[in-house]
Amino acid sequence: MKILALNEDCFLIQVSDTIDLALTDKIAFLVKQIEMQLGDALVDITPSYSTILVHYNLLKIAPLVVENLLETAVLSTSLNSVFKGQNKVIELPVYYNVSVGWDLPALSEQTGLSIEQIIQLHSDTKYRVCAVGFAPGFAFLAQVPAAINIARHASPRAVVPAGSVAIADAQTAVYPADSPGGWQIIGNCPVKLFDLNNDPITPFAIGDSVKFRSILLDEFLRLGGQIIDEK
Amino acid sequence: MKSNSGLYVLNAGVFSQLQDLGRYGQAKQGLSQGGVGDPLAAGWANYLLKNSADKSLIEISFGQAEFIAECDLQLAITGAEMSAFIVMPSGQKKAQSNNRSFVLKKGQGLKFGFASSGVRAYLAVKGGFNIRKKYGSCSTVTRNFIGGLDGTGSNLKNGDRLSAFEQLDRLITTKIPEQFIPDYNSPLTLGVIEAYQCEYFSSRQKAMFYNIEYTIGTQSDRMGLRLTGKSIGGLSKGIISEGIALGSIQIPADGLPIILLQDRQTLGGYPKIGCVARCDLNLLVQKSAGEKIRFKPTCLADQQQRYLQRLRFFNQFK
Numbered sequence: 001m002k003i004l005a006l007n008e009d010c011f012l013i014q015v016s017d018t019i020d021l022a023l024t025d026k027i028a029f030l031v032k033q034i035e036m037q038l039g040d041a042l043v044d045i046t047p048s049y050s051t052i053l054v055h056y057n058l059l060k061i062a063p064l065v066v067e068n069l070l071e072t073a074v075l076s077t078s079l080n081s082v083f084k085g086q087n088k089v090i091e092l093p094v095y096y097n098v099s100v101g102w103d104l105p106a107l108s109e110q111t112g113l114s115i116e117q118i119i120q121l122h123s124d125t126k127y128r129v130c131a132v133g134f135a136p137g138f139a140f141l142a143q144v145p146a147a148i149n150i151a152r153h154a155s156p157r158a159v160v161p162a163g164s165v166a167i168a169d170a171q172t173a174v175y176p177a178d179s180p181g182g183w184q185i186i187g188n189c190p191v192k193l194f195d196l197n198n199d200p201i202t203p204f205a206i207g208d209s210v211k212f213r214s215i216l217l218d219e220f221l222r223l224g225g226q227i228i229d230e231k
Numbered sequence: 232m233k234s235n236s237g238l239y240v241l242n243a244g245v246f247s248q249l250q251d252l253g254r255y256g257q258a259k260q261g262l263s264q265g266g267v268g269d270p271l272a273a274g275w276a277n278y279l280l281k282n283s284a285d286k287s288l289i290e291i292s293f294g295q296a297e298f299i300a301e302c303d304l305q306l307a308i309t310g311a312e313m314s315a316f317i318v319m320p321s322g323q324k325k326a327q328s329n330n331r332s333f334v335l336k337k338g339q340g341l342k343f344g345f346a347s348s349g350v351r352a353y354l355a356v357k358g359g360f361n362i363r364k365k366y367g368s369c370s371t372v373t374r375n376f377i378g379g380l381d382g383t384g385s386n387l388k389n390g391d392r393l394s395a396f397e398q399l400d401r402l403i404t405t406k407i408p409e410q411f412i413p414d415y416n417s418p419l420t421l422g423v424i425e426a427y428q429c430e431y432f433s434s435r436q437k438a439m440f441y442n443i444e445y446t447i448g449t450q451s452d453r454m455g456l457r458l459t460g461k462s463i464g465g466l467s468k469g470i471i472s473e474g475i476a477l478g479s480i481q482i483p484a485d486g487l488p489i490i491l492l493q494d495r496q497t498l499g500g501y502p503k504i505g506c507v508a509r510c511d512l513n514l515l516v517q518k519s520a521g522e523k524i525r526f527k528p529t530c531l532a533d534q535q536q537r538y539l540q541r542l543r544f545f546n547q548f549k
Contacts, residue, residue, distance in 0.1 A: 004426055004427070005424075005426065005531055006424070006426040006427065006476045006479075006506055007424050007426065007476050007477070007478060007506035007508070007509060007531075007534075008424075008508070008509050008531070008534055008535045008538040008539075009509075009535075009538070010476040010477075010506075012426075012427070012473065012474065012476075017471070018471075019471055031259070043255045043256070044255045044256055044257075044258040044259075044264065045258065045259060046258040046259055046474030046475075046497050046498065047259060047474075048471070048472050048473045048474060048498055049471045049472060049473075050471050050473075051471070051473040051474065052474070053258075053473065053474025053475075053476060055255075055258075055476070058535065058538065058539050058542060059539070059542050059543065059546060063535060131472060131498060132259060132260060132261050133258075133259075133261045133472070133474075133496065133497040133498030134261065134472075134496055134497070134498055135261055135374075135375075135496070136257075136260060136261040136262050136375050136377075137260065137261055138261055140472070177376070196365060196376065196377055196382075200260055201257070201260050201262070202260050202261070204260075205259070206259070
């Protein structure tokens with residue numbers, strides 16, 4: 001564990017230098033601790049796989065005080081003391097089909113698995129939210145079963161449609177909005193995951209779990225899903 | 232007094248946005264912070280009108296914007312020099328210099344030319360504009376579909392109407408003391424607070440980084456500034472995606488730095504050599520493509536003092 005001063009008003013807590021799913025509980029717990037202890041002296045907090053960026057208000061608290069507080073919070077949080085019951089399980093419907101999962105045929109060819117087997121493996125796994133970022137509501141989910149790990153496209157697509165469920169190595173995610181992206185698309189989730197009129201704007205928080213449920217075309221369309229042809 | 236009238240956008244120019252100090256507390260949901268590119272110039276604009284530092288104002292990038300007052304307004308222009316002038320209803324023109332408060336009477340126009348020094352100018356109004364905030368801010372972040380006049384991240388458009396508080400009290404003209412007005416054309420060496428993966432860069436790479444004269448690339452925007460010049464080479468290994476602080480200097484595999492600004496994404500997986508000192512960033516965003524910059528190491532504690540002093544100065548009006 002290391003605490004680095006990044007600039008005038010930010011610290012980076014490096015909880016670990018490897019990705020370890022067990023860490024997400026600790027990081028989620030630490031985020032809540034830090035929010036509570038810094039109160040309105042906290043400007044912003046950005047947790048990720050193994051780090052927490054803490055942005056504080058220099059007018060309200062001195063850097064040394066923050067550093068001490070962070071050190072104490074980290075040292076007093078052992079993995080065992082973390083209360084695990086606080087994180088939710090989010091179930092998301094996914095229409096896994098070549099019409100919306102443009103990369104399913106290539107993934108099938110590369111892994112030697114049938115499309116049905118890929119769907120089974122992807123939807124049987126319970127994932128953890130390891131980070132939310134890149135774009136609003138974009139949750140990095142792990143761990144994708146090794147049999148269906150696939151590298152990103154060498155060159156990203158200009159537009160990945162909103163709702164696309166995609167894989168990059170051992171991570172999976174749902175694109176919350178149309179955006180450029182290089183992940184391999186295997187399906188589409190018709191549920192809106194980013195709404196600026198909601199508070200919070202996305203259902204995901206670090207430490208939550210996500211389970212995908214395979215749905216058929218009629219449910220997909222009923223939930224507002226759309227088939228978009230690849231340009 | 233609240234009023235529905237205020238400032239009418241006759242021409243939004245190259246691009247102009249509503250901004251304030253930024254949107255905070257939502258980074259863990261993936262929302263970018265946004266906010267004025269040059270907090271020093273924006274700070275002065277609000278200061279000249281005795282506004283609190285968080286009041287919304289217009290960030291005019293590159294120039295050519297034109298506005299009409301729909302009621303008497305007290306205004307201030309700071310930042311880039313865009314040779315602003317007031318247009319009387321008679322058509323008569325009168326130059327309006329930056330860095331002082333002034334009155335724009337009902338029916339008068341305010342027109343900006345192209346930026347001749349600096350890139351971003353700030354137009355502030357006494358009391359700020361009356362804009363509905365989203366998550367505590369009206370900052371426009373186009374990529375996140377948030378902020379601005381309609382809350383969906385649009386830049387200002389011709390025909391927009393920004394409601395302001397009508398100002399009937401007499402204006403006492405305030406000016407920025409000459410010695411505090413930066414010269415955006417002077418050479419810029421940015422202080423670097425070494426952090427993040429700095430220790431993973433070899434001493435040779437670091438020496439090169441501090442020796443090279445970089446040029447600001449054309450692919451630069453409110454998210455980040457790309458630099459061109461000699462490559463210092465990348466690191467052999469990527470890093471686990473982590474939170475990106477304002478002013479972070481990324482060194483991707485091509486070995487050319489990218490400085491991350493207000494509209495940056497919240498997380499990133501490129502190695503970073505450190506962060507640009509906050510008080511130097513405002514001068515950086517006033518540089519345009521093709522201009523040269525250099526880096527030098529700086530001391531964190533000194534920069535913290537410098538930044539704190541600035542924060543205290545601009546936060547004196549509530």
